[in-house]
Amino acid sequence: MPQRIYEPAAYGEASLGGCYWYDSVPDDTRWPSADGTIDVDFAIVGAGYTGLSAALTLAQAGVEVAVLDAHRPGWGASGRNGGFCCIGGAKATGRQIRRRWGEEDLACFRRAERAAIEMVRARISGLGVNADIHSESGELQIAHSQPAFRAMRREAAALAETYGTTAEVLSRAEMIEQGLKLRGAWGGLHLGLGFALNPRKYVLGLAREVVACGARLYADSPVLSTGRTEDGRHLLRLPHGTVRARRLLIATNGYSSDDLPPWMAARYLPMQSSVIVTRPLEDEEIAKQGWSSDLMAYDSRNLLHYFRLMPDRRMLFGMRGAVRWTDAAQDAQRRAVLRHFRHMFPAWRRVDVPWFWSGLVCMARDLVPFAGQIGPDTWAAFAWHGNGVAMGSWTGEQLAKLALGQATEMPGFFGRTPPKFTLGARRRAGLPAALLWYRLRDAF
Structure with missing residues (x-):
């Protein structure tokens, strides 16, 4: 076996x-x-x-x-x-890749990240699949701490040049103005690359x-x-x-x-990654929380949270952290995901969450x-x-x-x-x- x-x-x-x-x-x-x-x-x-x-x-x-x-x-x-078609694939930083394998390989990997997104978009179009695509203006990385936000400010211009796209730094106030209000955000970086889909x-x-x-x-x-x-x-x-x-x-x-x-x-x-999805949110509930954007988002933590408001107005929210796959462990992980979700989006703490599941991502x-x-x-x-x-x-x-x-x-x-x-x-x-x-x- x-x-x-x-x-x-x-x-x-x-x-x-x-x-x-x-x-x-x-x-x-x-x-x-x-x-x-x-x-x-x-x-x-x-x-x-x-x-x-x-x-x-x-x-x-x-x-x-x-x-x-x-x-x-x-x-x-x-x-x-979670349905994020975005840059990524490595947990190693660009600096680590450059040190181990050189500038040329790092540049090749960055080209691959962009090419991968473009290939999926073209393939979905060619297949004629209605994949519920949204967040077409890219992704938002949210700074969970002041040092993380300072790092975003320093790196924004280089990211824009590396990927050939826009990289807009948003203050906490600017995030709120754009319908991106949540607890614990020091600011964010909107990178104009990628989109969300129904996986x-x-x-x-x-x-x-x-x-x-x-x-x-x-x-x-x-x-x-x-x-x-x-x-x-x-x-x-x-x-x-x-x-x-x-x-x-x-x-x-x-x-x-x-x-x-x-x-x-x-x-x-x-490694386990776990996701919840809420029932459809009412306009009043969305307005009360202040998160109305369709941007796919994730925060700057190593054990990151990732989330997005889907076209049907359900909120998807995911995170990692479980180390066992038993009924008791899955129940505990569901409670942990709900706790984090309700902390970050307090206006939705009483919203029904009918769906919870887990899957395995792979690390080298x-x-x-x-x-x-x-x-x-x-x-x-x-x-x-x-x-x-x-x-x-x-x-x-x-x-x-x-x-x-x-x-x-x-x-x-x-x-x-x-x-x-x-x-x-x-x-x-x-x-x-x-x-x-x-x-x-x-x-x-």
Whole structure:
């Protein structure tokens, strides 16, 4: 059986319970499950943004592809995230990337961040998907402390130049004037890049296009083990069959297993991110709080809060912090998210919150994404650090090109061998200490 580091409930069907996207966007597609022996050129494990983007690129190139998912397309993080299509993908700072890999790789990564957003926008338009796009003027980072606000002021001009966009510093008073009032804000930085969307509508549209282009997509088909056939092809064992493939792409991100394939062991760290969604807010309630903008926003904490007022006037609010996946732990995390939400938006403290769910984002030890070859005829991509809508989609396309022997636009450090976490299979045990450290840093 797959070797995963969270409790089994994190990977089970019930973990999607309470997800607003799942409840509000039904999928009546009858995705087949894999049965018998299937022979293809490429097998892709994971039907999220990365795996589907890779599959689409390969299928459009005329390659025979099979995509396998333990549940259904978008069941993991791709169908349950906050819907922020924005810059990001690395937790490492620009200064850290420059020091480790040089100015050229940093510049390449910044270009990739922007290209990823533009690719998702173009893809949604091309698919004809109504993805409830809003916040088209970009994103807002909110300073949670005075030092953070001073840093925003210093960095605004450089950010505008780096990304070729606008970067407007807003005082607390200016935020209130623009309908961005919340407790604890010292100011903000409005970066004119990115947009918000319904993540489930996007991923389902992508899945349908993959099939329309000739790829095979199998749901409820978890890979139980990997091996090789006598003639050297990949052999993927499933509950009701096998897949034999000349080439293999792993795109499971935070839902990966340490033994699928064994190279993955301890090279990734899933972290929980949890989200609530309110009922639709009345005009009077919105006016009372003073948050009427549709800007997607997040704060400057290491353990950040992210939130946005959606087109249907429901408020989405998310944060991280849970380290276990049990009923008791999820109940405690729900209470914690509600407590933070009501503190930051006090006028909405009595508003009903019907939806709460959690998912797994993926971290690398050196805090940057990975996309590259991990063995003979084997490639993988993971570690978007909570920003996979854009970067995961773009990198899936790039990974497919790499596997086809084509030129890519990825930074060189994407292909490095990610270092392993020191505690190996028990690396989750280090999360409480890491989270405590981040909370202490966030206090200043």
